[in-house]
Amino acid sequence: MDWSYILLSALTLASIYGLLAIGISITWSSVGMVNMAYGLTFAVAGYGAWGVAELMVDVDPIITGVAVVAAGIGTGALAGVLVCLMTFIPIHDKPNFPVRGLIATLALSLMGTQILLWIFGPRVKTLPPVFGEWQAEFGAIVLTADKAGALVSSILLLAVTLTWLKSSRRGLEIRAMMMNPHGAAIVGIGVRRTGIYVMALTGALAGLAAVLLCQTYFVSPFSGLTPMIKGVSVALCGGLGSVSGALIAAAILGLNESLTSAYLGGQYVLITQFALIIIILLIRPRGIAGMLDKAREA
Template identity: 30%
Template sequence: MMLTLTNIFFSGLSLGAIYCIFALGLSLVYGTSRVLNFAYGSMYMTAAYGAWLLSDGWLGLNYPGVFLVLMPAAFAFGLLVERFVIRPVRNRPQWKTATMMTTLGFAFVLDNLNLVVFGPTAKAMPPLMEGAVQILGVTVANQTLAVVGLALLAVAVLQAFLTWAPLGQAMRAVSQDMAGAAIVGIRVNRVFALGFGLSAMLAAFAALLLSPVYLVSPLGGWPPFLKAFVIVVFGGLGSTQGVMWAAFILAFVEAAVIAVFGATWILPVWFVVLLAVLLVRPRGLMGKWGN
């Protein structure tokens, strides 16, 4: 019994860190621009192919080298998506629905480009770290510990940026009141672009952490996007703290469900938990942005 609980704890901790870093990118865009980016999973998978090209597929860089190249490239890609895909649609009537449909179409474009360029065969990435350690009688891969540590570090850096950095404070101001932020001189379009850039960076960072664990495939971004969407709704649209709580709660639920019922019950149980929370708190655990 104790061994099972320990397994659930470590599994939930690792899954929670992964889900947290991935879902925060989706939440960040909605919080700043009110755009529900259905292309987020496809952007994540495109970044995963970029990581594969930079390591096994082309340049043969190690993971620190891939990080140094992929992060700024992902940020620039996010800026371009906001400027040329999202911003023109925002100036039209019914822009919320229009941007949602636009991102959905952009997701199909990215998926098919990845399919044409890289083919249908899944790609494998080398592990971040080799070996394993024993913790409380449970064998934990060093790669899992590295993923958890790096993901939690990224979450802490993002939270510090949003709390103390002037640009982060501007993003929070826009998320709370766009009109008021514009009146006091904040360049709202610049904040929108920054939100998309940071979101793309988070997607790329998650891809870098997860590509050694899961295969890289053209349609592989949709399952994690679905989970990220559930986490964001569960935590509260636009709430970073809510997303963090929701990610770990659902991760521990998932670990317990796998241990007791098997993996096929994960999403049904997730949605039952989500519906139960929304019945009590329709805006999610800590929904504040997007009021």
């Protein structure tokens, strides 16, 4: 097996995982809720992108590609806001919020996937290739269109998101919430309003991840489950609430996944991944970059 191939696939996987994990991580640290409806957001965004792709029959493929990506991001953000309105807004100030938020998002994802199943049926849908059908060769490395596109667009969106978080007023509010929600509330940052921004942002990240992953997999009501579980594990491994930790963990787990599928076979990916995560968490209980005493007090 070729090392360059392994590294390339590790990089692609890491970029998509990073996208997923950062969404979960930001949600947890700023609004204090584990968003288990992330998989639902993912599936809804996939269906949104598919619906737009169905509408664009005789259009230039570049425009179709842009429209599909935009539709995925837009539906994802919309689904994120919906999740926020249904689960975060009603109970964020009630007793026992963390557990209730977890259960509410799980209930929402149970309902949502069944509604998707009801509307669209169990048959899987495919997205058109967004990035065209080309491949480039750099010596031994063969870069296919979907991989290159996934790599470039996820890095681009991540960079845009992180810059936005660093430099904009809203980003400042979100970071203030991540540091200390009570303090943020005292200086006049609306918890509900910021919650909606955060969920829209993370929903958009999930939407892009959905479009990227559905280049290789399919859109189905349950397609969000595996990405969500991977995203949650990566976020957990990196330390909930830490962006840099999530990126490091995404790199480690992406490498692990490509190594395992290259040397052991696809069915052992989850097993080695969980063994790795458990070992990391046994050594560092709050993840790679998580601090034990800085953990968010729900």
